[in-house]
Every structure is written in C-alpha cells, then in structure tokens.
Amino acid sequence: MNSTELSLWLNSSEANFSEEEDGEQHPFLTDAWLVPLFFSLIMLVGLVGNSLVIYVISKHRQMRTATNFYIANLAATDIIFLVCCVPFTATLYPLPGWIFGNFMCKFVAFLQQVTVQATCITLTAMSGDRCYITVYPLKSLRHRTPRVAMIVSVCIWIGSLILSTPILMYQRIEEGYWYGPRQYCMERFPSKTHERAFILYQFIAAYLLPVLTISFCYSMMVKRMGQPTVEPGDNNYQVNLLSERTISIRSKVSKMVVVIVLLFALCWGPIQIFVLFQSFYPNFRATYATYKIKTWANCMSYANSSINPIVYGFMGASFQKSFRKTFPFLYRHKVRDSSMASRTANAEIKFVPAEEGNNNHDAN
Secondary structure, eight states, rough: OOHHHHHHHHHHHHHOOOOTHHHSOOOOOTTHHHHHHHHHHHHHHHHHHHHHHHHHHHHHHHOOOHHHHHHHHHHHHHHHHHTTTHHHHHTTSSSSOOHHHHHHHHHHHHEEEEEEEEHHHHHHHHHHHHHHHHSTTTTTHOOOOHHHHHHHHHHHHHHHHHHTHHHHHHEEEEEEEESEEEEEEEEEOOHHHHHHHHHHHHHIIIIIIIHHHHHHHHHHHHHHHHHSSSSOOOHHHHHHHHHHHHHHHHHHHHHHHHHHHHHHHHHHHHHHHHHHHHHHHHTTTOOOOHHHHHHHHHHHOOOHHHHHHHHHHOOOHHHHHHHHHHHHGGGGGGHHHHHHHHHHHHHTTSSSOOOHHHHHHHHH
C-alpha cells in the first residue's frame, strides 16, 4: 500500500466533482493540520521509545538475548519508517501535490514497503521463536542464541528488500490538475489486472501470510501449554528445576509477543482491508467520507510504530529492570524493592549450575 496516494485520491476526486478557476486557492481542510500534528506526535513518541529500546539492549549485556535481538530489529524498522516515510507523508495533507521529485517518490514508497515487510517477517520470526521455545523448551537452550537471531535479522532485511522491489517499477510522478497543474507521486499500472495483482500480492505478503503463520505458531503454543514442561527422558533434578524456573518467564515474554502481534494486526488490518476493498469492489466510489475513513486507517497503521516501546515498558520485566539501571533517577522509589527481588531471584538460581543458568539466560 502507498500512503502518498491518499492526497491524490481526494484531490483528483474533488477535481472531478467541481470545476474551479485556475487562480483560485485550494481549500485548506481540517486534516491539513490535524493529520500532520498526529504524525508529529507519532514520530516523537516512536523515535524516543524505539531509540531507548535499542540503547538499553546494546548497553546491558544481560539484555542481549535471542528474543531481544528480534525486538531490536523491530525497533530499527520502526525508526527507519518514522524518519524516512512519515514526514514525507505528512506533507501531503497541507500541500496539494508532491514536491520532492521522482527519486524521492520511488525511494520513500520503496522504503515504506521494505520496513513494513521487515516488520511482518520479524513478527513472524519472533512468533516462531516463541513457539520453538514453548514446544521444545530444553532443546531450544542449545539452538537459540543471539548469533542465530542476528543472522536471521540480516536475512529478514535482505528478503524484505527483494520482496519490495516491485514497488520501484510502478511508483512514479504523474501530472494532474487540482486548482492548477500538480505533480503527484502514485502507483501507475499498465492495466487494472496488474493493479489488482499487485495489491493482492502486497496484502498476502505483508499481512495475510504473516498473520496466518503467526496464528499457527500460537495455536501450537496453546496446545503445548497443557502438556508437561520437561521432555521425556530428562530426569535430572537440576534440569527439571531449571525448566520450572524459566517457564513463568517464558510465559510472560510470550504474552508480550502476542500483544505486539495483535497490535500489528489491529493497526494494519483496516488499511489493508480498505485498499483491497477499494481495488476489488466494482461499485466503489471515492468520496470525502471514504477519504476520511482511509485517512483514519492510515493513521492507525502509522501509530503502530510508536506503540511497541510502550508494550515493552509495561509488559517486559527485563526491560523494566534495564530501564531502572539506565535511568535510576526515574525509579528512585523502586530501587530498594527491585534489589530485594533481585537477591531473591539470585538465591533461587544458585541451585542451577552456572553453565545451565547461562544457557537459560540466552534462551529468553
């Protein structure tokens, strides 16, 4: 989906319904200032939150786990999206056309598609990772490492770049007219069949397939939750203790990942379904009412990039502890309670050999 088409969609529709004199000023609608203001808030919250997430993971060694590497990759995609895509989209509401040239037209649309695709694949990888650690809790201790997560993250970016290349063929500058001649950055297809095929491809690759894969992973997790935690043949007392010790932590991390995935599905679902409906419904007619619906759906999708750090802060216990260490002046009244909890946890873990404890730490 290409958000830059929003402004053109309204403008061209208005132009078809009204004939104005060449010299008349185009109307300054409410969304011309309200949407950029909302996007500015999204950028502020998203950049600060995601930057803090990456900083905390890189600063504290205990945070460099497999799951947190995926979270850092997710934060990186959000930052790139917020910096390279949101400001250009925001200008489309107060301005009547695209002013940044043909190169930026292709680059912004391509980068938006890459980051959205990378987000989808990263969420799928995170869900698969949680499924693996839930279904095979002991085997995963040997195979889930930060190094593997880093390699997977690099592959995600390479795959996203490849999957997003079609956008470069169809994105271009087009001449139009709305209260004077304008230039628009939009997708231009050889035929309606090509347009529908491309939109269907985007819907499947960037939304439907990841959501179905994630749903399958969590159905496997739910099925596994009712079964014994320790795999057959693992009768060692210390191994059993280690497995029981980590099951509650893994459950909390899995719940956090579930919330992140659900937020993605809810935030990106409306715009994906709307674009699909707009392209395939034969009687669809562009009006100002449908434009407002699409604007709301687009704002929902952009807001997703600023929500994830809030989820980490409320649901991620390890993130909360690391934030306290990094910014102790914000948590002075909680330092004593945190220290007592830490000593209690250390006392419990003494029963586990150092090597097993380290493996367990990497698994989370």
